Amino acid sequence: MTSLRRRMLEDMQLRNLSPQTQITYIQQVARFARHFRQSPADLGPEAIRAYQLYLTTERGLAVESVMVAVAALRFLYTVTLKHAWRLDDVLPVPRRPQRLPVVLSPDEVQRLIAGAKNLYHRTLLLTLYGAGLRRSEACQLKVRDIDSQRMVLRVEQGKGGRDREIPLSPTLLAALREYYRWMRPRTYLFPGTHHGWRADAPITSKVIWEAVRLATRKAGIDKRVTPHTLRHTYATHLLEAGADLRTIQLLLGHADLSHTTVYLHLSRRHLHAAPNPLEQLHVATPPVVPRSRLLRQPPPP
Numbered sequence: 001m002t003s004l005r006r007r008m009l010e011d012m013q014l015r016n017l018s019p020q021t022q023i024t025y026i027q028q029v030a031r032f033a034r035h036f037r038q039s040p041a042d043l044g045p046e047a048i049r050a051y052q053l054y055l056t057t058e059r060g061l062a063v064e065s066v067m068v069a070v071a072a073l074r075f076l077y078t079v080t081l082k083h084a085w086r087l088d089d090v091l092p093v094p095r096r097p098q099r100l101p102v103v104l105s106p107d108e109v110q111r112l113i114a115g116a117k118n119l120y121h122r123t124l125l126l127t128l129y130g131a132g133l134r135r136s137e138a139c140q141l142k143v144r145d146i147d148s149q150r151m152v153l154r155v156e157q158g159k160g161g162r163d164r165e166i167p168l169s170p171t172l173l174a175a176l177r178e179y180y181r182w183m184r185p186r187t188y189l190f191p192g193t194h195h196g197w198r199a200d201a202p203i204t205s206k207v208i209w210e211a212v213r214l215a216t217r218k219a220g221i222d223k224r225v226t227p228h229t230l231r232h233t234y235a236t237h238l239l240e241a242g243a244d245l246r247t248i249q250l251l252l253g254h255a256d257l258s259h260t261t262v263y264l265h266l267s268r269r270h271l272h273a274a275p276n277p278l279e280q281l282h283v284a285t286p287p288v289v290p291r292s293r294l295l296r297q298p299p300p301p
Contacts, residue, residue, distance in 0.1 A: 002039070004039060004040065004041055004080070005026060005029070005030075007080050008025070008026065008029065008075070008076055008079075008080040009022060009026065011075075011079050011080050012025065012075070015079075016161060018157070018159075018161065020136055024068060024072065025071070025072040025075055025076075026072075028068060028069045028072035028073070029072055029073065029076050031069075032051055032069070032072075032073060035051060035054070036051070040076060040077075040081075041081060045085055048073060048077070048091055049091075051069075051073075052066065052069070052070065052091060052092075055069055063095070070091050073091060074091055077091075100262070101228070101229070101232040101262070102223050102224055102225065102226075102229050102232065103229070103232050103233050103236045104221070104223065104225070104229065104230075104233045106237065108219070108221055108223075109129060109230075109233060111219035111220070111221065112212075112215045112216060112219045112221065112225070113125050113126060113129075113215070114219065115214070115215040115216070115217075115218030115219035116211065116214075116215050116218075117211065117214050117215070117218075119178070119179060119182060120179070120183070120190070120211075121214065121215065122175070123175055123176065123178075123179040123190075124138065124190060124207075124208060124211045125211060125212070125215060125230065126171075126172055126175050127141070127172065127176070127189075128208070128212075128227055128230040128231065129230040129233060129234050130169050130171070130172035130234070131153050131155075131166045131168075131169075131172065131234070132166065132230075132231045132234035132235060132238075132251060132252055133155065133231065134158065134159060134228070134231060134253075135205045135208050135209075135227045135228065136159075136205065137155050137158050137159075138190065138208060138227075139190070139202045139203050139204065139205060139208070140156070140157075140188075140202055141153075141188070141189045141190065142156075142187055142188055142189060143180075143185055143187065143188070143189050145189070146168070146173075146176060146189070147168070148168070148173055151167060151168045151170075151173070152165040152166060152167060152168050153165070153166045153167075153168045153172075154166075155253065158253045159253060160253075160255050162253055162255070164250065164251070164253045166251055167251075185200075186200045187200050188200060188201065188202050188203070190202070190203045190207075191203070192204060192207070205227075208227045209226070209227060212225055212226060212227050212229075212230070231252070232263075235248050235251075235252055235260070235263050236263050238251070239263050239264070245257060245260050245261060245263075245264075248260050248263065
């Protein structure tokens with residue numbers, strides 16, 4: 001490990017960044033260094049700007065992926081290397097497209113769960129939807145986090161280093177008990193593998209992606225479904241069932257209520273509650289409405 005990488009790692013640890021963020025930032029900086037075949041300490045604003053342009057135009061990465069690289073380089077140059085550049089000019093934050101997330105209907109959720117490859121995948125999908133978990137939170141979930149006496153599921157150190165508790169659905173608890181009798185996990189609820197053998201270690205996010213991908217295909221769902229789709233669906237279905245935004249914010253572990261308000265745009269109950277102004281008009285229907293001249297039949301010869 002180079003001295004620069006060690007310093008950056010120590011800086012992230014001092015600021016209590018999550019282990020996954022530390023890994024991601026180190027990977028992004030390593031890719032930046034490999035691209036120019038130089039130490040980042042020897043590169044200046046022009047190289048940084050050229051690299052962001054390369055990611056956007058030549059690599060064609062999504063805005064979210066470019067933003068991760070930008071965040072890693074900002075940390076390196078402002079915190080570890082302590083450069084006083086105007087980073088807004090050197091590393092502009094790309095504009096994120098405002099897209100509504102995909103949400104599944106209750107019927108599609110049932111079909112997705114029914115399409116699970118095996119009991120392992122089925123329990124994963126039920127937990128993602130039934131608790132509205134992030135992918136990383138499901139990977140780190142431990143057996144001790146299931147409190148059947150209080151009927152809560154505990155998420156330790158979720159995004160932003162925040163703990164939270166989620167009400168445990170009786171349906172999910174029954175599924176988890178069936179799964180536990182079969183799998184007998186020790187520490188991690190969803191144990192991973194090591195060299196092809198089951199190990200008492202957390203699974204990787206790749207396992208969750210594969211479970212969702214296979215179930216989506218088996219269910220014949222045409223929407224683009226990701227593990228996070230189940231979290232969006234959980235929140236939207238809660239809102240449609242009458243839960244208030246503040247409660248949903250706490251259940252999802254959002255730091256800001258503004259992150260939760262997006263579900264107002266997805267809830268059918270809230271969208272249909274607003275009367276359409278067209279319905280307030282008395283539009284007379286004429287007995288015959290002239291068609292466009294382009295659709296008329298040509299006159300007979």
